[in-house]
Amino acid sequence: MSIIDYIFSLIPVAESIFSAVLFLWLYRSSKEKQHVQLSIFFVFLSSFYLMSMLFNSGLHQIIPVLYVLSLPVTLSILPSFYIYLTSITGRSKNHSVHKLVHYAPAVIFFWMLMMFWFEPASVQYDYTTGNLHDLSDLPLLNFIRLVYRIGVYTVIHAQFVVYFILLLFELRRCRRQIENRYSLNEQMNLSGITYFVLFFILLYILITFSHFLGVSIYPVSRVIFNTMSSGIIIFLLIRGLRFREMVNTEDTETDKV
Known part of the structure; x- marks a missing residue:
């Protein structure tokens, strides 16, 4: 990677880390649940980038670690965003105990893939660098490869479909709340939430199909990918801060009533 490539790759990482720290700091001062949920979302996002x-x-020494963690981290992005969305619409209180169930696929795949770390370092290196073609004598690696392929080519896409539907239902429920004059969320800006969700979906599509876009091969594709990601992350950060103001305004008006 060239210096320019490094810089463009660092931008979304820095933005996500800054956003995670910022919302965690806001949570410490305000104790509002949506801040810590958005901070968790940005933690997973920064980990991915x-x-x-x-x-x-090309740091081959760390690739075995990334091989195990990449899929669980990717599977945690959608659930963390959905949990945040329910926190700003006021529904997270109804399933606060059960929200960790959303992370079950990520945990399951982590436990299955972590067996890769028990292989000898030389085997890990040869496998992740593509120099190990014959796995007939390595049943554990065969199993890990099967699990990884199922996760990448099936579970991630199925998860996207499921959460896309859940996000649509949440937006629809939010619309009904706003149309109800007695709702606690009547002052919430539905268009702002809709754009927030749409931009996140665009970001997740970029993440999901980054491999097919040649991000890992072509520097130009990588620069375009990181540039678009950086712009979307900034938008999510700004909208997240504005949602804080909406909720506070709404609560103030409710107290007056």
């Missing part, structure tokens, strides 16, 4: 940068930089 950091691992992507390290992978593309």
